[in-house]
Amino acid sequence: MVRGILSDSPEATEKKWMQAVAARAFNARPDLNIAIGDIISVEPSEQNPLENLSIGEIGVCYEAVKALQDSGVRRQDGQYFTPDDAARFMAEQSLTFPPGRWVDPCCGVGNLAWHLTEMQSNPEEFVKNQLVLNDKDKVALKTAVVLLGAQFLALSDQDGMREMMRSATADDFLDSGKTLEGDYVIVNPPYGRTEERGGFDTAKTKENFSYFMEKITKQFGGFISVTPASYVSAPKFKTLRQLIDRHNAGGDVYVFDNVPDTLFRGYKFGSSNTSKTNFVRAAITVTDPSRADWRITPIVRWKSKSRTIMFREVGNLLSKRMIGPDGSWAKIPPGFESVWEALMKEGVILQDLLVKGTTEYSLNVALTPRYYISATFRDLERRSKKVLYFANEEDRDRAAIVLNSSLPYIWWRALDGGVTLPLRVLLSTPIPSRVDASDEIIEWLRVDEEESLVTKLNAGIVNENVKRPQGLVDMLNQIAIPHAREFVDFFYSDDVLTDHS
Ligand SMILES: C[S@@+](CC[C@H](N)C(=O)[O-])C[C@H]1O[C@@H](n2cnc3c(N)ncnc32)[C@H](O)[C@@H]1O
Numbered sequence: 001m002v003r004g005i006l007s008d009s010p011e012a013t014e015k016k017w018m019q020a021v022a023a024r025a026f027n028a029r030p031d032l033n034i035a036i037g038d039i040i041s042v043e044p045s046e047q048n049p050l051e052n053l054s055i056g057e058i059g060v061c062y063e064a065v066k067a068l069q070d071s072g073v074r075r076q077d078g079q080y081f082t083p084d085d086a087a088r089f090m091a092e093q094s095l096t097f098p099p100g101r102w103v104d105p106c107c108g109v110g111n112l113a114w115h116l117t118e119m120q121s122n123p124e125e126f127v128k129n130q131l132v133l134n135d136k137d138k139v140a141l142k143t144a145v146v147l148l149g150a151q152f153l154a155l156s157d158q159d160g161m162r163e164m165m166r167s168a169t170a171d172d173f174l175d176s177g178k179t180l181e182g183d184y185v186i187v188n189p190p191y192g193r194t195e196e197r198g199g200f201d202t203a204k205t206k207e208n209f210s211y212f213m214e215k216i217t218k219q220f221g222g223f224i225s226v227t228p229a230s231y232v233s234a235p236k237f238k239t240l241r242q243l244i245d246r247h248n249a250g251g252d253v254y255v256f257d258n259v260p261d262t263l264f265r266g267y268k269f270g271s272s273n274t275s276k277t278n279f280v281r282a283a284i285t286v287t288d289p290s291r292a293d294w295r296i297t298p299i300v301r302w303k304s305k306s307r308t309i310m311f312r313e314v315g316n317l318l319s320k321r322m323i324g325p326d327g328s329w330a331k332i333p334p335g336f337e338s339v340w341e342a343l344m345k346e347g348v349i350l351q352d353l354l355v356k357g358t359t360e361y362s363l364n365v366a367l368t369p370r371y372y373i374s375a376t377f378r379d380l381e382r383r384s385k386k387v388l389y390f391a392n393e394e395d396r397d398r399a400a401i402v403l404n405s406s407l408p409y410i411w412w413r414a415l416d417g418g419v420t421l422p423l424r425v426l427l428s429t430p431i432p433s434r435v436d437a438s439d440e441i442i443e444w445l446r447v448d449e450e451e452s453l454v455t456k457l458n459a460g461i462v463n464e465n466v467k468r469p470q471g472l473v474d475m476l477n478q479i480a481i482p483h484a485r486e487f488v489d490f491f492y493s494d495d496v497l498t499d500h501s
Helices: 010-028 030-040 055-069 071-077 084-096 111-118 123-130 138-152 158-167 208-219 235-247 304-317 337-345 393-403 407-415 423-427 439-451 470-480 484-492 496-500
Strands: 102-105 131-134 184-187 222-228 251-256 282-287 294-300 361-366 385-390 453-458 461-466
Touching: 010 030, 010 055, 010 138, 030 138, 030 158, 055 084, 055 111, 055 138, 084 111, 084 184, 084 222, 084 282, 084 304, 102 111, 111 123, 111 131, 111 138, 111 184, 123 131, 123 138, 123 158, 131 138, 131 158, 138 158, 184 208, 208 222, 208 235, 235 282, 294 304, 294 407, 337 407, 361 393, 385 393, 393 407, 393 439, 393 470, 407 423, 407 484, 439 453, 439 470, 470 484
Parallel strands: 102 131, 102 184, 184 222, 251 294
Antiparallel strands: 222 282, 251 282, 361 385, 453 461
Protein backbone atom coordinates (compact mmCIF):
# COMPACT_ATOMS: atom_id res chain seq x y z
CA MET A 1 0.00 0.00 0.00
CA VAL A 2 2.69 2.44 1.10
CA ARG A 3 4.94 1.56 -1.84
CA GLY A 4 2.05 2.25 -4.23
CA ILE A 5 1.78 5.80 -2.90
CA LEU A 6 5.46 6.69 -2.70
CA SER A 7 6.57 8.64 -5.75
CA ASP A 8 9.63 10.44 -7.02
CA SER A 9 8.81 13.80 -5.50
CA PRO A 10 7.07 14.84 -2.26
CA GLU A 11 4.42 16.64 -4.36
CA ALA A 12 3.59 13.51 -6.34
CA THR A 13 3.46 11.42 -3.16
CA GLU A 14 1.18 13.97 -1.54
CA LYS A 15 -1.16 13.87 -4.55
CA LYS A 16 -1.34 10.07 -4.51
CA TRP A 17 -2.06 10.09 -0.78
CA MET A 18 -4.93 12.56 -1.24
CA GLN A 19 -6.27 10.44 -4.09
CA ALA A 20 -6.30 7.42 -1.79
CA VAL A 21 -8.12 9.43 0.90
CA ALA A 22 -10.61 10.66 -1.71
CA ALA A 23 -11.23 7.09 -2.88
CA ARG A 24 -12.07 5.93 0.61
CA ALA A 25 -14.28 8.93 1.39
CA PHE A 26 -16.15 8.97 -1.97
CA ASN A 27 -16.84 5.27 -1.79
CA ALA A 28 -18.07 5.42 1.78
CA ARG A 29 -20.06 8.67 1.43
CA PRO A 30 -21.20 9.47 -2.11
CA ASP A 31 -23.76 11.80 -0.46
CA LEU A 32 -20.89 14.10 0.63
CA ASN A 33 -19.01 14.02 -2.67
CA ILE A 34 -19.20 17.74 -3.48
CA ALA A 35 -17.82 18.89 -0.12
CA ILE A 36 -15.16 16.16 -0.14
CA GLY A 37 -14.13 17.18 -3.69
CA ASP A 38 -13.91 20.84 -2.64
CA ILE A 39 -11.52 19.97 0.19
CA ILE A 40 -9.37 17.40 -1.58
CA SER A 41 -9.33 18.83 -5.13
CA VAL A 42 -7.93 15.67 -6.73
CA GLU A 43 -9.65 12.77 -8.45
CA PRO A 44 -9.95 9.62 -6.33
CA SER A 45 -7.59 6.79 -7.18
CA GLU A 46 -9.07 3.78 -8.97
CA GLN A 47 -8.02 1.43 -6.21
CA ASN A 48 -9.17 2.06 -2.65
CA PRO A 49 -6.01 1.24 -0.67
CA LEU A 50 -7.25 2.74 2.62
CA GLU A 51 -10.53 0.82 2.57
CA ASN A 52 -11.13 -1.28 5.69
CA LEU A 53 -8.17 0.22 7.57
CA SER A 54 -8.76 1.55 11.07
CA ILE A 55 -7.87 5.19 11.73
CA GLY A 56 -4.80 4.01 13.67
CA GLU A 57 -3.68 1.92 10.70
CA ILE A 58 -4.17 4.90 8.38
CA GLY A 59 -2.00 6.89 10.81
CA VAL A 60 0.74 4.25 10.54
CA CYS A 61 0.51 4.33 6.71
CA TYR A 62 0.77 8.11 6.69
CA GLU A 63 3.70 7.95 9.09
CA ALA A 64 5.38 5.41 6.79
CA VAL A 65 4.77 7.47 3.67
CA LYS A 66 6.23 10.59 5.28
CA ALA A 67 9.17 8.80 6.83
CA LEU A 68 10.13 6.93 3.68
CA GLN A 69 9.78 10.10 1.66
CA ASP A 70 12.16 11.89 3.95
CA SER A 71 13.38 10.15 7.09
CA GLY A 72 14.90 13.38 8.40
CA VAL A 73 11.49 15.05 8.64
CA ARG A 74 10.08 12.39 10.88
CA ARG A 75 13.04 12.32 13.17
CA GLN A 76 13.00 16.07 13.50
CA ASP A 77 9.25 16.18 14.14
CA GLY A 78 9.38 13.19 16.52
CA GLN A 79 6.04 11.92 15.32
CA TYR A 80 4.60 8.83 16.92
CA PHE A 81 1.03 8.18 15.83
CA THR A 82 -1.16 6.90 18.63
CA PRO A 83 -2.36 3.31 18.11
CA ASP A 84 -6.11 2.70 18.20
CA ASP A 85 -6.21 1.04 21.60
CA ALA A 86 -4.18 3.80 23.26
CA ALA A 87 -6.25 6.50 21.49
CA ARG A 88 -9.45 4.79 22.66
CA PHE A 89 -8.12 4.65 26.20
CA MET A 90 -7.34 8.37 26.07
CA ALA A 91 -10.77 9.18 24.59
CA GLU A 92 -12.49 7.19 27.35
CA GLN A 93 -10.94 9.52 29.89
CA SER A 94 -13.02 12.37 28.41
CA LEU A 95 -16.27 10.83 29.62
CA THR A 96 -16.02 12.44 33.05
CA PHE A 97 -15.22 15.92 31.69
CA PRO A 98 -18.04 18.49 31.79
CA PRO A 99 -19.55 19.19 28.34
CA GLY A 100 -17.42 21.46 26.16
CA ARG A 101 -15.62 22.05 22.89
CA TRP A 102 -12.53 19.92 22.25
CA VAL A 103 -9.40 20.87 20.35
CA ASP A 104 -7.08 18.26 18.79
CA PRO A 105 -3.88 20.15 17.99
CA CYS A 106 -1.36 18.08 16.07
CA CYS A 107 -4.30 15.94 14.94
CA GLY A 108 -2.34 14.10 12.23
CA VAL A 109 -4.85 11.99 10.28
CA GLY A 110 -7.25 12.38 13.21
CA ASN A 111 -6.69 9.29 15.38
CA LEU A 112 -7.44 10.94 18.70
CA ALA A 113 -10.34 13.01 17.38
CA TRP A 114 -11.86 9.89 15.79
CA HIS A 115 -11.93 7.93 19.05
CA LEU A 116 -13.04 11.00 20.99
CA THR A 117 -15.97 11.48 18.59
CA GLU A 118 -16.91 7.81 18.70
CA MET A 119 -17.18 8.07 22.48
CA GLN A 120 -19.78 10.89 22.38
CA SER A 121 -23.53 10.42 22.77
CA ASN A 122 -24.15 12.46 19.59
CA PRO A 123 -21.13 12.00 17.27
CA GLU A 124 -22.79 13.85 14.34
CA GLU A 125 -23.26 16.97 16.38
CA PHE A 126 -19.90 16.65 18.11
CA VAL A 127 -17.80 16.32 14.99
CA LYS A 128 -19.48 19.35 13.40
CA ASN A 129 -19.75 21.77 16.33
CA GLN A 130 -17.68 20.55 19.27
CA LEU A 131 -14.41 19.57 17.65
CA VAL A 132 -11.58 21.76 16.37
CA LEU A 133 -8.76 20.17 14.39
CA ASN A 134 -5.27 21.62 13.97
CA ASP A 135 -2.11 20.35 12.30
CA LYS A 136 0.58 22.35 10.59
CA ASP A 137 0.74 19.60 7.99
CA LYS A 138 -2.05 20.54 5.53
CA VAL A 139 -2.22 17.07 3.99
CA ALA A 140 -2.70 15.41 7.37
CA LEU A 141 -5.27 18.03 8.37
CA LYS A 142 -7.37 17.59 5.22
CA THR A 143 -7.14 13.84 5.64
CA ALA A 144 -8.45 14.15 9.20
CA VAL A 145 -11.36 16.42 8.22
CA VAL A 146 -12.45 14.22 5.33
CA LEU A 147 -12.11 10.89 7.16
CA LEU A 148 -13.87 12.14 10.29
CA GLY A 149 -16.64 13.86 8.30
CA ALA A 150 -17.17 10.78 6.14
CA GLN A 151 -17.40 8.59 9.22
CA PHE A 152 -19.61 10.66 11.48
CA LEU A 153 -21.60 13.35 9.61
CA ALA A 154 -25.32 12.89 8.99
CA LEU A 155 -26.64 11.94 5.55
CA SER A 156 -25.95 14.63 2.92
CA ASP A 157 -24.57 17.08 5.49
CA GLN A 158 -22.24 18.74 3.01
CA ASP A 159 -22.39 21.97 5.03
CA GLY A 160 -21.20 20.01 8.05
CA MET A 161 -18.10 18.91 6.15
CA ARG A 162 -17.46 22.50 5.00
CA GLU A 163 -17.92 23.74 8.56
CA MET A 164 -15.38 21.22 9.82
CA MET A 165 -12.85 22.44 7.25
CA ARG A 166 -13.57 26.08 8.12
CA SER A 167 -12.88 25.56 11.81
CA ALA A 168 -9.74 23.46 11.15
CA THR A 169 -6.42 25.31 11.10
CA ALA A 170 -3.09 24.46 9.51
CA ASP A 171 -1.20 26.87 11.79
CA ASP A 172 1.74 26.27 14.07
CA PHE A 173 -0.09 25.61 17.34
CA LEU A 174 2.77 27.14 19.31
CA ASP A 175 2.52 30.47 17.48
CA SER A 176 1.94 33.00 20.27
CA GLY A 177 -0.39 35.05 18.08
CA LYS A 178 -2.79 32.13 17.53
CA THR A 179 -5.24 30.73 20.02
CA LEU A 180 -7.75 28.04 19.21
CA GLU A 181 -11.21 28.42 20.69
CA GLY A 182 -12.10 25.49 22.88
CA ASP A 183 -12.53 24.22 26.42
CA TYR A 184 -10.44 21.05 26.42
CA VAL A 185 -7.59 19.48 24.50
CA ILE A 186 -6.71 15.94 23.48
CA VAL A 187 -3.18 15.77 22.12
CA ASN A 188 -0.20 13.75 21.04
CA PRO A 189 2.39 16.44 20.28
CA PRO A 190 5.72 15.91 18.49
CA TYR A 191 8.54 14.78 20.80
CA GLY A 192 11.66 16.07 19.09
CA ARG A 193 14.37 18.17 20.75
CA THR A 194 14.21 21.75 19.57
CA GLU A 195 15.55 25.26 20.02
CA GLU A 196 15.11 27.26 23.19
CA ARG A 197 11.86 29.02 22.26
CA GLY A 198 11.28 32.51 23.63
CA GLY A 199 8.00 33.29 25.37
CA PHE A 200 7.79 29.89 27.10
CA ASP A 201 8.43 29.43 30.82
CA THR A 202 9.72 25.95 29.94
CA ALA A 203 12.03 27.25 27.16
CA LYS A 204 15.11 25.78 28.81
CA THR A 205 13.85 22.22 28.37
CA LYS A 206 14.32 22.60 24.60
CA GLU A 207 11.65 19.92 24.26
CA ASN A 208 8.79 20.40 21.82
CA PHE A 209 6.25 18.46 23.87
CA SER A 210 6.96 20.63 26.89
CA TYR A 211 6.04 23.78 24.93
CA PHE A 212 2.78 22.16 23.85
CA MET A 213 1.93 21.10 27.40
CA GLU A 214 2.73 24.58 28.68
CA LYS A 215 0.50 26.34 26.15
CA ILE A 216 -2.30 23.83 26.63
CA THR A 217 -2.28 23.91 30.41
CA LYS A 218 -2.29 27.72 30.45
CA GLN A 219 -5.01 28.25 27.85
CA PHE A 220 -7.50 25.42 28.26
CA GLY A 221 -9.76 24.13 31.01
CA GLY A 222 -8.37 20.59 30.96
CA PHE A 223 -6.50 18.15 28.71
CA ILE A 224 -5.70 14.57 27.87
CA SER A 225 -2.17 14.16 26.53
CA VAL A 226 0.25 11.42 25.63
CA THR A 227 3.86 12.55 25.97
CA PRO A 228 7.24 11.24 27.10
CA ALA A 229 7.02 10.18 30.76
CA SER A 230 10.27 11.98 31.53
CA TYR A 231 8.39 15.16 32.44
CA VAL A 232 6.99 13.50 35.56
CA SER A 233 10.29 13.33 37.40
CA ALA A 234 13.26 14.78 35.50
CA PRO A 235 14.61 17.99 37.09
CA LYS A 236 14.51 19.97 33.85
CA PHE A 237 10.70 19.68 33.75
CA LYS A 238 10.19 21.15 37.22
CA THR A 239 8.73 24.37 35.77
CA LEU A 240 6.34 22.37 33.61
CA ARG A 241 5.14 20.34 36.60
CA GLN A 242 4.64 23.53 38.57
CA LEU A 243 2.62 25.07 35.73
CA ILE A 244 0.44 21.99 35.45
CA ASP A 245 -0.15 22.08 39.21
CA ARG A 246 -0.93 25.78 39.18
CA HIS A 247 -3.52 25.46 36.43
CA ASN A 248 -5.14 22.16 37.40
CA ALA A 249 -6.48 21.12 40.79
CA GLY A 250 -6.19 17.45 40.01
CA GLY A 251 -5.87 14.68 37.48
CA ASP A 252 -4.44 11.28 36.68
CA VAL A 253 -1.07 10.29 35.24
CA TYR A 254 -0.58 6.83 33.72
CA VAL A 255 3.06 5.89 33.19
CA PHE A 256 3.99 3.14 30.72
CA ASP A 257 7.26 1.26 30.39
CA ASN A 258 8.70 0.50 26.95
CA VAL A 259 9.53 -3.16 27.61
CA PRO A 260 8.40 -5.84 27.10
CA ASP A 261 5.50 -4.10 25.28
CA THR A 262 5.30 -0.40 24.45
CA LEU A 263 2.42 2.04 24.17
CA PHE A 264 3.47 3.15 20.69
CA ARG A 265 3.46 0.36 18.19
CA GLY A 266 4.40 2.33 15.11
CA TYR A 267 7.18 1.21 12.85
CA LYS A 268 10.48 2.95 12.98
CA PHE A 269 10.57 3.82 9.31
CA GLY A 270 13.64 5.69 8.32
CA SER A 271 15.53 4.61 11.42
CA SER A 272 18.42 2.17 11.16
CA ASN A 273 18.03 1.16 14.79
CA THR A 274 15.63 -1.75 15.10
CA SER A 275 15.68 -2.05 18.88
CA LYS A 276 12.21 -1.90 20.38
CA THR A 277 13.52 -0.39 23.59
CA ASN A 278 14.22 2.81 21.75
CA PHE A 279 10.54 3.60 21.94
CA VAL A 280 9.75 6.38 24.29
CA ARG A 281 8.37 5.64 27.77
CA ALA A 282 5.01 7.34 27.56
CA ALA A 283 2.72 9.04 30.06
CA ILE A 284 -0.96 9.73 29.55
CA THR A 285 -1.94 12.78 31.58
CA VAL A 286 -5.58 13.60 32.23
CA THR A 287 -6.54 16.88 33.87
CA ASP A 288 -10.29 16.71 34.29
CA PRO A 289 -11.51 20.09 35.65
CA SER A 290 -13.93 18.38 38.01
CA ARG A 291 -11.06 16.68 39.87
CA ALA A 292 -9.48 18.11 43.00
CA ASP A 293 -6.79 15.50 43.69
CA TRP A 294 -3.86 13.98 41.82
CA ARG A 295 -3.22 10.30 41.23
CA ILE A 296 -0.42 8.46 39.44
CA THR A 297 0.49 4.88 38.54
CA PRO A 298 3.83 3.14 39.00
CA ILE A 299 5.66 2.53 35.70
CA VAL A 300 3.43 -0.14 34.24
CA ARG A 301 5.02 -3.15 32.55
CA TRP A 302 3.04 -5.68 30.55
CA LYS A 303 3.48 -8.30 27.86
CA SER A 304 1.83 -7.72 24.51
CA LYS A 305 -0.50 -10.66 25.13
CA SER A 306 -1.86 -8.77 28.18
CA ARG A 307 -2.31 -5.47 26.33
CA THR A 308 -6.12 -5.52 26.39
CA ILE A 309 -6.14 -6.45 30.08
CA MET A 310 -3.61 -3.71 30.72
CA PHE A 311 -5.83 -0.98 29.31
CA ARG A 312 -8.82 -2.38 31.21
CA GLU A 313 -7.06 -2.69 34.56
CA VAL A 314 -4.46 0.07 34.60
CA GLY A 315 -6.86 2.43 36.41
CA ASN A 316 -6.61 0.11 39.44
CA LEU A 317 -2.93 1.00 39.72
CA LEU A 318 -3.61 4.68 40.32
CA SER A 319 -2.81 5.94 43.78
CA LYS A 320 -2.39 9.30 45.44
CA ARG A 321 0.40 11.22 43.73
CA MET A 322 3.30 11.49 46.17
CA ILE A 323 6.05 14.05 45.84
CA GLY A 324 9.74 13.15 45.61
CA PRO A 325 12.88 15.24 46.09
CA ASP A 326 12.75 18.67 44.48
CA GLY A 327 9.05 18.44 43.62
CA SER A 328 9.26 15.44 41.29
CA TRP A 329 6.18 13.23 41.04
CA ALA A 330 6.83 9.77 42.44
CA LYS A 331 5.55 6.79 40.44
CA ILE A 332 4.66 4.46 43.28
CA PRO A 333 2.36 1.43 43.56
CA PRO A 334 -1.01 1.65 45.32
CA GLY A 335 -0.67 1.01 49.04
CA PHE A 336 2.87 2.34 49.16
CA GLU A 337 1.93 5.91 50.11
CA SER A 338 2.74 5.73 53.83
CA VAL A 339 6.05 3.94 53.17
CA TRP A 340 6.91 6.71 50.70
CA GLU A 341 5.97 9.44 53.16
CA ALA A 342 8.18 7.84 55.80
CA LEU A 343 11.10 7.60 53.36
CA MET A 344 10.74 11.27 52.44
CA LYS A 345 10.89 12.19 56.13
CA GLU A 346 14.18 10.39 56.74
CA GLY A 347 16.76 12.96 57.78
CA VAL A 348 19.77 11.34 56.11
CA ILE A 349 20.31 10.55 52.43
CA LEU A 350 23.21 8.74 50.78
CA GLN A 351 24.81 12.03 49.73
CA ASP A 352 25.15 13.02 53.42
CA LEU A 353 27.36 10.00 54.12
CA LEU A 354 29.80 10.62 51.27
CA VAL A 355 33.10 12.46 51.37
CA LYS A 356 34.98 14.22 48.58
CA GLY A 357 38.13 12.46 47.45
CA THR A 358 39.04 8.84 48.07
CA THR A 359 39.13 6.92 51.35
CA GLU A 360 39.66 3.28 52.24
CA TYR A 361 35.89 2.93 52.84
CA SER A 362 34.24 2.54 49.45
CA LEU A 363 31.34 0.87 47.68
CA ASN A 364 30.86 0.19 43.95
CA VAL A 365 27.40 0.62 42.40
CA ALA A 366 26.57 -0.38 38.81
CA LEU A 367 24.64 2.39 37.06
CA THR A 368 22.64 0.31 34.60
CA PRO A 369 19.99 -1.37 36.70
CA ARG A 370 17.49 -3.62 35.00
CA TYR A 371 15.89 -5.69 37.70
CA TYR A 372 18.04 -4.86 40.70
CA ILE A 373 20.53 -2.45 42.21
CA SER A 374 23.35 -3.63 44.44
CA ALA A 375 26.55 -2.30 46.00
CA THR A 376 29.83 -4.14 46.48
CA PHE A 377 32.85 -3.78 48.73
CA ARG A 378 35.03 -5.20 45.96
CA ASP A 379 35.88 -3.31 42.81
CA LEU A 380 33.55 -4.07 39.95
CA GLU A 381 35.14 -4.44 36.58
CA ARG A 382 32.62 -2.72 34.40
CA ARG A 383 32.03 0.35 32.32
CA SER A 384 29.24 2.20 34.00
CA LYS A 385 29.56 2.46 37.77
CA LYS A 386 29.89 4.91 40.63
CA VAL A 387 32.45 4.47 43.36
CA LEU A 388 31.21 5.97 46.61
CA TYR A 389 33.68 7.01 49.35
CA PHE A 390 32.75 7.24 53.02
CA ALA A 391 34.47 8.81 56.02
CA ASN A 392 34.33 5.67 58.13
CA GLU A 393 33.38 2.03 58.28
CA GLU A 394 30.06 2.60 60.01
CA ASP A 395 28.73 4.97 57.33
CA ARG A 396 29.86 2.65 54.55
CA ASP A 397 28.26 -0.39 56.18
CA ARG A 398 24.93 1.38 56.76
CA ALA A 399 24.96 2.44 53.10
CA ALA A 400 25.81 -1.15 52.08
CA ILE A 401 22.73 -2.47 53.91
CA VAL A 402 20.44 0.06 52.22
CA LEU A 403 21.96 -0.20 48.74
CA ASN A 404 21.66 -4.00 48.73
CA SER A 405 18.04 -3.97 49.91
CA SER A 406 15.14 -3.29 47.52
CA LEU A 407 15.01 0.34 48.65
CA PRO A 408 17.24 1.90 45.93
CA TYR A 409 15.45 -0.05 43.19
CA ILE A 410 12.03 1.09 44.39
CA TRP A 411 13.40 4.62 44.78
CA TRP A 412 14.80 4.59 41.24
CA ARG A 413 11.63 3.20 39.62
CA ALA A 414 9.59 5.85 41.45
CA LEU A 415 11.86 8.72 40.47
CA ASP A 416 13.25 7.66 37.12
CA GLY A 417 13.09 4.09 35.86
CA GLY A 418 14.92 4.72 32.59
CA VAL A 419 17.94 2.90 31.24
CA THR A 420 20.48 4.20 33.71
CA LEU A 421 20.52 5.06 37.38
CA PRO A 422 21.01 8.86 37.43
CA LEU A 423 23.40 10.06 40.12
CA ARG A 424 20.82 12.50 41.47
CA VAL A 425 18.52 9.53 42.16
CA LEU A 426 21.23 7.31 43.66
CA LEU A 427 22.58 10.06 45.89
CA SER A 428 19.13 11.05 47.13
CA THR A 429 18.43 7.50 48.37
CA PRO A 430 17.21 7.76 51.98
CA ILE A 431 19.26 6.03 54.66
CA PRO A 432 16.59 5.08 57.22
CA SER A 433 17.61 5.94 60.77
CA ARG A 434 16.78 2.43 62.01
CA VAL A 435 19.47 0.91 59.76
CA ASP A 436 22.23 -0.50 61.86
CA ALA A 437 24.93 -2.70 60.35
CA SER A 438 25.81 -5.81 62.32
CA ASP A 439 29.18 -7.51 61.67
CA GLU A 440 27.31 -10.68 60.77
CA ILE A 441 25.34 -9.13 57.91
CA ILE A 442 28.35 -7.29 56.55
CA GLU A 443 30.31 -10.53 56.54
CA TRP A 444 27.44 -12.23 54.70
CA LEU A 445 27.44 -9.46 52.07
CA ARG A 446 31.20 -9.79 51.61
CA VAL A 447 31.14 -13.56 51.19
CA ASP A 448 28.11 -13.34 48.91
CA GLU A 449 29.65 -10.92 46.48
CA GLU A 450 32.09 -13.58 45.35
CA GLU A 451 29.35 -16.21 45.07
CA SER A 452 26.78 -13.97 43.39
CA LEU A 453 29.06 -12.30 40.90
CA VAL A 454 27.44 -12.12 37.46
CA THR A 455 29.11 -11.06 34.23
CA LYS A 456 27.63 -9.76 31.02
CA LEU A 457 29.50 -9.30 27.78
CA ASN A 458 28.72 -5.94 26.24
CA ALA A 459 30.40 -5.04 22.94
CA GLY A 460 33.27 -7.37 23.78
CA ILE A 461 33.78 -5.91 27.25
CA VAL A 462 33.07 -7.85 30.44
CA ASN A 463 30.73 -6.07 32.84
CA GLU A 464 30.62 -7.38 36.38
CA ASN A 465 27.76 -6.96 38.82
CA VAL A 466 26.47 -8.74 41.89
CA LYS A 467 22.96 -10.15 41.94
CA ARG A 468 22.17 -10.81 45.58
CA PRO A 469 20.07 -13.89 46.42
CA GLN A 470 16.45 -13.18 47.36
CA GLY A 471 16.91 -14.54 50.90
CA LEU A 472 19.64 -12.02 51.58
CA VAL A 473 17.66 -9.17 50.03
CA ASP A 474 14.63 -10.11 52.16
CA MET A 475 16.79 -9.98 55.28
CA LEU A 476 18.14 -6.53 54.28
CA ASN A 477 14.62 -5.32 53.53
CA GLN A 478 13.61 -6.20 57.10
CA ILE A 479 16.21 -3.75 58.26
CA ALA A 480 15.89 -1.04 55.62
CA ILE A 481 12.38 -1.14 54.21
CA PRO A 482 9.90 -3.58 55.80
CA HIS A 483 7.02 -4.63 53.49
CA ALA A 484 9.13 -3.96 50.38
CA ARG A 485 8.37 -7.42 49.05
CA GLU A 486 4.67 -6.59 48.64
CA PHE A 487 5.60 -3.78 46.28
CA VAL A 488 8.64 -4.91 44.38
CA ASP A 489 6.50 -7.24 42.25
CA PHE A 490 5.13 -4.13 40.61
CA PHE A 491 8.60 -3.31 39.44
CA TYR A 492 10.19 -6.68 38.85
CA SER A 493 7.41 -8.49 37.06
CA ASP A 494 7.10 -8.23 33.30
CA ASP A 495 3.46 -9.06 33.57
CA VAL A 496 2.19 -7.05 36.47
CA LEU A 497 -1.33 -6.67 35.25
CA THR A 498 -1.94 -10.29 34.48
CA ASP A 499 -0.48 -11.29 37.83
CA HIS A 500 -2.68 -8.89 39.73
CA SER A 501 -5.93 -9.11 37.82
C1 LIG B 1 2.89 12.71 16.93
S1 LIG B 1 1.89 13.21 15.59
C2 LIG B 1 0.32 12.94 16.33
C3 LIG B 1 -0.75 12.62 15.35
C4 LIG B 1 -2.06 12.15 15.95
N1 LIG B 1 -2.66 13.16 16.79
C5 LIG B 1 -1.88 10.89 16.76
O1 LIG B 1 -2.05 10.94 17.97
O2 LIG B 1 -1.58 9.85 16.21
C6 LIG B 1 2.21 14.87 15.70
C7 LIG B 1 1.55 15.77 14.67
O3 LIG B 1 1.85 17.10 15.06
C8 LIG B 1 1.99 17.91 13.92
N2 LIG B 1 2.73 19.10 14.37
C9 LIG B 1 4.05 19.16 14.70
N3 LIG B 1 4.38 20.40 15.13
C10 LIG B 1 3.24 21.13 15.08
C11 LIG B 1 2.93 22.48 15.40
N4 LIG B 1 3.86 23.29 15.86
N5 LIG B 1 1.66 22.91 15.23
C12 LIG B 1 0.71 22.08 14.76
N6 LIG B 1 0.95 20.79 14.42
C13 LIG B 1 2.18 20.31 14.59
C14 LIG B 1 2.67 17.03 12.93
O4 LIG B 1 2.42 17.46 11.60
C15 LIG B 1 2.02 15.66 13.25
O5 LIG B 1 0.94 15.39 12.41
